[in-house]
Amino acid sequence: GQQVMQIPQYQHVQEGEDFTTYCNSSTTLSNIQWYKQRPGGHPVFLIQLVKSGEVKKQKRLTFQFGEAKKNSSLHITATQTTDVGTYFCAGRGNFNKFYFGSGTKLNVKP
């Protein structure tokens, strides 16, 4: 079946350092979404990428969708303590099914 793998599982950084999480799918995706889940909270939508090679920025966050539409990344520049949480990618496959990666838990030390 379809799988979306996400690495790393955990990342501990010092405030001000950069952070990157990567997603890889076993099959081509029609689009990919990214979500953030704060500790004890629920996932909240960040962005959707649709086009091959697409790059989108939201302030310190940069999202990329691979040329083959099988991989994606989220990069945070100069992390802040407010970035703490778990970041999930979600690839949309066939028939309205969203396949979530296992998530990357980010901890930021002040």
Next chain:
Amino acid sequence: NAGVTQTPKFQVLKTGQSMTLQCAQDMNHEYMSWYRQDPGMGLRLIHYSVGAGITDQGEVPNGYNVSRSTTEDFPLRLLSAAPSQTSVYFCASKLRQGVMNTGELFFGEGSRLTVL
């Protein structure tokens, strides 16, 4: 708008008991879905629905039933609870994907279920 509302927030069951997790949304979303979240495994799709009267299985449907009699409600039923169903359950909904929307999933706050 309340968004996506899940009840109960917490529940403890004994093995073999049945229960229903409720999910309601007031955003007129066609698509509704249930996920379970377990440590290190992300969110796994249990069942989903693209409209009233239509449901389909996700990745991990065994042990769960759903129905969609109205656009607003999408209950998840556990007929005979097992310890392996101890998890946090999230309901999520979205509009049908179109030019004017991103297709983002709106999540409820979650229901934490423990099966002893």
